[in-house]
Amino acid sequence: MDARFSRRMTAMQPSSIREILKVTEHPEIISFAGGLPAAELFPVDDVRTAADCVLSQLGSKALQYGVTEGVPALRSAIVREMAERGVSCGVEDILVTTGSQQSLDLIGKVFLDPGDTVLTENPTYLAAIQSFQCFEASFAAVPTDDDGIIPEAVDELASRLKARFLYVIPNFQNPTGRTLSAERRRALYEVACARDLVIVEDDPYGKLRYRGADVPPIKSWDEQGRVIYLSTFSKTVAPGFRTGWAVGSAEILSRLVIVKQAADLHTSSLDQLVLERYLRDFDNAAHVARIRAAYGARCAAMESSLAAFMPSGYEWTRPEGGMFLWVTGPGDLDTTALLPEALGENVAFVPGADFFPRGGGRECMRLNFSCSSPDLIEEGISRLARLCARVGEKAAAR
Amino acid sequence: MDARFSRRMTAMQPSSIREILKVTEHPEIISFAGGLPAAELFPVDDVRTAADCVLSQLGSKALQYGVTEGVPALRSAIVREMAERGVSCGVEDILVTTGSQQSLDLIGKVFLDPGDTVLTENPTYLAAIQSFQCFEASFAAVPTDDDGIIPEAVDELASRLKARFLYVIPNFQNPTGRTLSAERRRALYEVACARDLVIVEDDPYGKLRYRGADVPPIKSWDEQGRVIYLSTFSKTVAPGFRTGWAVGSAEILSRLVIVKQAADLHTSSLDQLVLERYLRDFDNAAHVARIRAAYGARCAAMESSLAAFMPSGYEWTRPEGGMFLWVTGPGDLDTTALLPEALGENVAFVPGADFFPRGGGRECMRLNFSCSSPDLIEEGISRLARLCARVGEKAAAR
Incomplete structure (x- = not known):
């Protein structure tokens, strides 16, 4: 039946982000995987x-x-x-x-x-x-x-x-x-x-x-x-x-x-x-100012949590805005393999490899900070950091 | 600069219907060209x-x-x-x-x-x-x-x-x-x-x-x-x-x-x-029943107006539903050429040729009846019929 479909369909796969999002709807999971704006701030x-x-x-x-x-x-x-x-x-x-x-x-x-x-x-x-x-x-x-x-x-x-x-x-x-x-x-x-x-x-x-x-x-x-x-x-x-x-x-x-x-x-x-x-x-500029203040605080919470908890060998970007922060781990890290373990610890991210059109980036991950409160960010990053530390120890022991 | 664009763009042209619709927004024109539902019936x-x-x-x-x-x-x-x-x-x-x-x-x-x-x-x-x-x-x-x-x-x-x-x-x-x-x-x-x-x-x-x-x-x-x-x-x-x-x-x-x-x-x-x-x-079945009654009356008005006014040599379909009726004129009719004249008479339709993926249909036209009142339909069809009669006389005189 595959012969029925166009050539392009062999290359096209479901977006791994959208597939991850289905899993991360579980309320116990702290998800840094999506790219969702904070729904509680919508001008409903x-x-x-x-x-x-x-x-x-x-x-x-x-x-x-x-x-x-x-x-x-x-x-x-x-x-x-x-x-x-x-x-x-x-x-x-x-x-x-x-x-x-x-x-x-x-x-x-x-x-x-x-x-x-x-x-x-x-x-x-x-x-x-x-x-x-x-x-x-x-x-x-x-x-x-x-x-x-x-x-x-x-x-x-x-x-x-x-x-x-x-x-x-x-x-x-x-x-x-x-x-x-x-x-x-x-x-x-x-x-x-x-x-x-x-x-x-x-x-x-x-x-x-x-x-x-x-x-x-x-x-x-x-x-x-x-x-x-x-x-x-x-x-x-x-x-x-x-x-x-x-x-x-x-x-x-x-x-x-x-x-x-x-x-x-x-x-x-x-x-x-x-x-x-x-x-x-309505005054959308004032609304955007409120979003900026909230997301800015979340971004800062994520940066300070990363600084506080992540093991050595990890670096991250310091965004001036937006919704995402990018973490680069040790060269032997494989975030695609790490994700199922992270979900087991009730924390989610998007593996870096998904963003590289020609391969690479397996040691990277994308973290979203816009849709979690600073408290949840701190808890989620501490879970992620514990996992990264454990994985690093295992790698060192090999 | 054309070399910048993909191959498909050479075949793709703006939809003539949507181009016609821009012209027919003029309030004097009775338009049978669009495929619009009757806005006054929307369950606003x-x-x-x-x-x-x-x-x-x-x-x-x-x-x-x-x-x-x-x-x-x-x-x-x-x-x-x-x-x-x-x-x-x-x-x-x-x-x-x-x-x-x-x-x-x-x-x-x-x-x-x-x-x-x-x-x-x-x-x-x-x-x-x-x-x-x-x-x-x-x-x-x-x-x-x-x-x-x-x-x-x-x-x-x-x-x-x-x-x-x-x-x-x-x-x-x-x-x-x-x-x-x-x-x-x-x-x-x-x-x-x-x-x-x-x-x-x-x-x-x-x-x-x-x-x-x-x-x-x-x-x-x-x-x-x-x-x-x-x-x-x-x-x-x-x-x-x-x-x-x-x-x-x-x-x-x-x-x-x-x-x-x-x-x-x-x-x-x-x-x-x-x-x-x-x-x-809400009771959408009752709403659809209201649409059906109104459109059915409009369809009937268009059929009876065509029967009353159109010159000989024209035939049309008798739809059991929907929004369109299809008119076929004498073999030498060219509705693509007729359209500008029709717009001059403040009536519009879509030329048949647009619907034939491999050519043909120049003697046909599509008429929409869902978005005009029976009175406007009668007036519009009489305008169109007068034009068709005039074009037929000219063709016979040649």
Whole structure:
């Protein structure tokens, strides 16, 4: 029966994160595995009021088909948001998507033929790997360091390979939590111009900065229309809406619209209108400030717990924002093998290997800090640390 | 710059329906072009109550990420709905999709490699052609008559071509409004078994029957797990939710889930929970009965207006349900060329050629009757009939 399915299905496997999430729903498990925002911070009452306004005033519009590009008033709100982020654009430059995950799928469709090369950070976002795998992409994994992806390495790879685009997460990267410096963003844009590369700039976390100063998006330098900027309301309002957006040149956006027509016609009218109303009637900046304060405290709790409990030989990143922290263990550590043991100790993480499109990273793990309280973080890290110490002792005894 | 884009983009064009819809938003135009449900019949107040219940009782769940397969309670409601339609299945057989349009995209991903053949009715749903074109499918267009697709013709084509699947809309087909007879459904299933074909049974309109008796879905005979049944809440509740579903074997459904993860993670949690609550707390069967009565009257108004006004040489289908009626004019008619003239007369339709994956159908047009009142239908058809008469006189004078 396998012969019935397309070639791409041999490469595509269920996301290990989503499979882990099914296990970690057990209430005893302290999970650092997901990428969930803290549900207790969602602006539920305000969204409820906004939904009631929309359904009482615009009910039939909220329930009817809409245009593929998205609800115009929401796109206007996104234009204002982009201006705050340092990107000047118009309503016609915005496509509303079914979560920013959908942008990855649409970009794959518009740019990728089987065998085409995508440049990514190494490691990179697991679900981006999956989206591009769906179009049978090859991956060229670009080296990164504490300042993010290395522009010279992009240049070198782009000189040898005909890459369709570079996919990059400049702010509080998933999975490492690292931020690409302003100098490197500019250098990356210059490499892209010199090598005629499209840059896909994925920025779901940029508003969640806990320390340091904002860095302008790569898109803010984009005079040539070669950067597609992606973001989402999933982290700043709520992910249940499945509402994100893409900003791109007319040439690229018109093609994204065509493939979105065939993918789902348009994003939920109700969700778009409720979001628009919520953004108009409530102070989302104050809401984001509350999220930032809470997540910042959680990030700090995780860092201090790691410092207090982890055995020697372990290092971790110090994110300036976002939802993830990246731990690197001793070279002989295998976090994929460690995970079942961790689940036995009622603590969960995502093994590092899942984020490396071309292999490696078995000594690493991604820890999420946004959806556990500081107390739970301390308890969870102490469980994890005890396990790591035990595994290290066993390895030393061999 | 075109060299930047994937091969599929050369074949993919904006949906002419969606382009026409932009023009027909002008209030003077009587549009038979869209496929919109009647917005004035949406159960807005009940949805508003349901949304308020969900956000007051399940707020953080409604705004959080969910599982790719869909909200379990909604999938249970779909299982009950499927039982009413004559299909016995369990929650594990259901995937909630972002509109049933998304199922077409996911099915394309799971089954199609470039150049693979898809069997379709001739004519067929325009946006299905687009979805499968996105995976560089070839189309084999199967002859149809007043009873729908001809099983012997499927058999003959399947014996010559290695087709990945057959795509068929058995109830009140889009664009023709025709219904596939029970005998043919059974014969089609037998052909599929003999030729090892997968059948994609798309049934968005089945609940909208105005006369005659329900015919069981092809899926109701499916002992081999070779039928993927698709439906949606777009026509029975409202399309703004973008919530549909697929029913399939474990083998197929597990693959649809994998590609849906990469496409949009999951369908809006809020929309799914509001729909589930609405279906639980309100009498949707009574609502569907109201839609049926209104659309049935509109269908009758369109038939009697066509009979009263259209010049000789025109024929049309007599749908037993759904939203569309199909008009065939004299052999020398070109409805693609007629459309701009019709827009000049403030009436719109979709030219037939758009629905033929391998060409033809220029003498046909699709008329939608669900979203105009009987009075507007009479006025619109009289405008269209005057235009057709004038065009016929000109052709005769040449």
